[in-house]
Amino acid sequence: MSEGGGATAGARGRGARVSMADVARLAGVSSQTVSRVSNGSPSVDPRTRARVLAAMRELGYRPNSAARALKRGEFRTLGVIVFTLHTTGSVRTLEAIAASAAEEGYAITLIPVSAQTQDEVLGAFTRLGELAVDAVIVVMEVHLVDDAVVRLPPGLPVVVADSEADEHYTAVDTDQAGGSRAAVLHLLELGHRTVWHLAGPQRSIAAERRARAWRAALRERGLPVPAPLHGDWSAESGYRLGLELAADPACTAVFAANDQMALGLLRALHVSGRSVPGDVSVVGFDDIPEAASFLPPLTTIRQDFAEVGRRLVAGALHRLRGGAAPRGAAVVPTGLVVRESTAPPRR
Template sequence: MTEQKATGRSAAADDGRRGARGRPRRVSMADVAQRAGVSAQTVSRVSNGDGAVVEATRQKVLDAMKELGYRPNSAARALKRGDFRAIGVIIGGLSSTGNVRTLDAVTGSASRAGYAVTLIPLDAPTQDNVKGAFTRLDELAVDAAVLIMEVHLLDAVALTLPPHVKVVVVDSDATGRFPVVDTDQRQGARSAVRHLLGLGHETVWHVAGPEESFAAGRRAEAWEAALREEGCPVPPVLRGDWAPESGYEAGLRLADEESCTAVFVANDQMALGVLRAFHDRGVRVPEDVSVVGFDDIPEAASFIPPLTTVHQDFAEVGALCVDAVLRELAGETVTGVRLVATTLKERASTAPPPGEDRTTR
């Protein structure tokens, strides 16, 4: 008889946790409080990690949560605290190697800081799409946003930001409105040009990225400035779209330039295309023409020949983005541009020009 009563009480308790149609009802804070024999306010404090709760009481509440299968409403808690522990990332394209590696670095740094990442990709980097992405920020549970856009858009867009969302920009035209983190594009391009001139080349040709790219523009400007500073002739720019195919087309044109003994390519993907074009035309690298890339993608050391290239520290860029976000969320005023230095990785794709003494390498 006692066993039947106990079973009846269990069934009644179970029925009490079901809705009108017999579906399981979400366990509430009041249910936990009743099971633990404490107030709902105490349960709330335990849910929010309040250290003022006595350890024995806290353990009783945790045991009751586990027994009842209670899951705190994280969104409600975030609204109450005023933070969501989440960062939105608006990214202007997932086809770019630099964008993807920067995204990976931001995600990793955010995770280590205890923040989730909400990704907002742009199908096409247009002004309307950027406006729409900023509008979505107001609908999402995020505390801050990192913008990864290599095109010139922010200056022309009237952005309306939710008042609580902090913004950090990577590699774009923030024009002083937001803190910026970027690779030192100019320093990297200069190091590539100076390396080639130092080997004895009279000038350096350039395969640039797309005109709308902020990074491509800075690299091209630094390439030209470095040549002019040394009194070297400035060849016409060949332009690609970051993809190997455009590098291949540029490489075919360069193979017909008898005066071309050195090429600085704005990224490693296009450099791969240049190398293939030279191979197809019988131009030897580095015996006939030296080639330098930019990015230092993981595959660069496995190109034939292994590619001399400018190394970008994407991990540091990601870490500085998250650091700036956290400082803003802590109430600091973060302004200006933080640049991450590059490193030239010398490999087998560069050498003195034909006829020079190659033992000096």
């Protein structure tokens, strides 16, 4: 073994690339055995595997993953297009996709898109078509995938985090409408006569769904629908718009479209001298880890981001393996988490 290693080390020292045959000679096994170890085959004896891995480390050998991918016909990589890295939903969904992909033995290639112009979106899709990916996951924030000028690369399975995506795509989403409805009903059942809405950006898919469900829940009961105030998902926008809500003595209940804006709203109500939940009840959306530590702890709608990520990856692999796109979106349930920021209104 040392004799073979010396010859290989000498060849490597002269600039030759370490080959699978070099590893096989040093480990005293066949090239086929080295190949099986490189591919993670469970059929290799543990002692032999350890010897081969030791030889790989000694020689600095790295398996040629591109060559293996071509041989297998797949790259074991999922492309992920994400339209923002500034919102809790997108970041936590991306984290869940990466974790689920790793569990399945896949890596991810991330392409962030600011989505300010069609050229940027088209450029991202073009780059994706040139990369070594097996399938595509699109984490949506605005309506772009179904625009006439935007088309994903042909021949790639596509999964979209958008429950109203084109029927040609596999779609996964959280129950935006159900969660928003639960938030509104919770406040109404406490006795509030209507619910104000601190909404997200007007072009946002999630903000649109939540505002639509809020409005519908009020209209079903014949209750007045206050004009929504649109923030940008940030605590700063929640604070700025919260000052407007705090100035309206009729406002006793607010549904904020995410927890960060709810945080800014809580501060605005505090500096305006309006207590929560004594004067105003507040419900958020997301159930970020910090929500239970707000002052007061925030009642909110919990999203299961881990399950969304798992289903997106599962959908991509299902399409990759020849499965048909299911009819309709896979909708992950949301749930109301009641804490101390909501209470019946003062009489």
